[in-house]
Amino acid sequence: MKTIESQVYAFSKNNEPCATVQPGEVLKFKTLDCFSNKITGEDVTMADLDYGYDVANPAAGPVFVEGAEVGDVLVVDIYDIEVASEGTISTDDHCGPLFETTGYRTKKITISDGMADFNGVKFPIDPMIGVIGTAPDGDDVIDGYVGNHGGNMDNKLITKGARLYFPVRVPGALLQMGDVHATMGDGEVCGTGIEIPACITVRVQLVKDFELNWPVLETHDRWYVNACAQEYNEALVNASKELQRLLMRVTGWDGVETYMYMSVQSDVEVSQGCKPCEVPLSLRFGTPKLPQFPPLVVQP
Structure with a gap:
């Protein structure tokens, strides 16, 4: 090793x-x-x-x-x-x-x-x-x-x-x-x-050859998109767009249905927000694993 x-x-x-x-x-x-x-x-x-x-x-x-x-x-x-x-x-x-x-x-x-x-x-x-x-x-x-x-x-x-x-x-x-x-x-x-x-x-x-715009974390029961920006609203948009895109890819749902699902089953959590220092705010947007669909990210 x-x-x-x-x-x-x-x-x-x-x-x-x-x-x-x-x-x-x-x-x-x-x-x-x-x-x-x-x-x-x-x-x-x-x-x-x-x-x-x-x-x-x-x-x-x-x-x-x-x-x-x-x-x-x-x-x-x-x-x-x-x-x-x-x-x-x-x-x-x-x-x-x-x-x-x-x-x-x-x-x-x-x-x-x-x-x-x-x-x-x-x-x-x-x-x-x-x-x-x-x-x-x-x-x-x-x-x-x-x-x-x-x-x-x-x-x-x-x-x-x-x-x-x-x-x-x-x-x-x-x-x-x-x-x-x-x-x-x-x-x-x-x-x-x-x-x-x-x-x-x-x-x-x-x-190999898989589109990913932000880091993704997988735990035993959830997927999280990790995103950031100087302000909360922009960080939330960044995470939301990526989570929506990944969910649409595996479920086949359209954007509005996916947005609705995210609103009732997914959680926004602030990872690091020790403002007012100049470091961008870091958040994660997590959603439960869906056993009836493929993994959110293709597996190695």
Whole structure:
């Protein structure tokens, strides 16, 4: 099994691959936390970091997948996420709905036997991947941002057992991932979850020549389109159009019937919305699996 340890700070078609893998191969990504492991104690805050391009949200990779061509879909199965024994929550003075009353503070969180300890309140962890995706075919996108290539989706459902589908926009796809959270609430309102170093085990596969405009997440019982924009309404339109298109393809329903079905059976959930910082809002639009129809995305 290949282990991926190189770190990059942007999704870019110009990133040099650190490894080449075959479809069907299993590999391990060793990731830093979103602060590049630079917050070493509670006396260190985000104010002490030059939290810019070369510090924020490092991702392990990128990996070149043999045979991945523009117009294909890269399939990533999350086999396992192993986290360190300590994580970090940190605030700043310009992020989240309560930013005007929030200064800089850091809290270290102990992880033991699958439980996090916050001031004596213990709760189970559910490790998830915040940053994951493929390279865009246009300008570079720093790892802290999100787009139709993936990136900082901060979708708390990207956990062990999930499957992701990404559009391939450059040869080899150039997969990278990082920004693991031991746990995170929808919205990530203060700007961080329990940020933590991790080892992620995945399998990569390909679907040839399939149109996908936004990343799709598959869980055991639902499909989710992941989309984003600076404002909620635009992000919702982006996700709705893609979910409608995919549902129409497999059901044969027209656009209006599909729209009606989405309204009564599908849910819009905000993944990351720690406004007013400049990072786009990330949301997911999920719909139940329909066993009487083919899968929403062609299977590898």
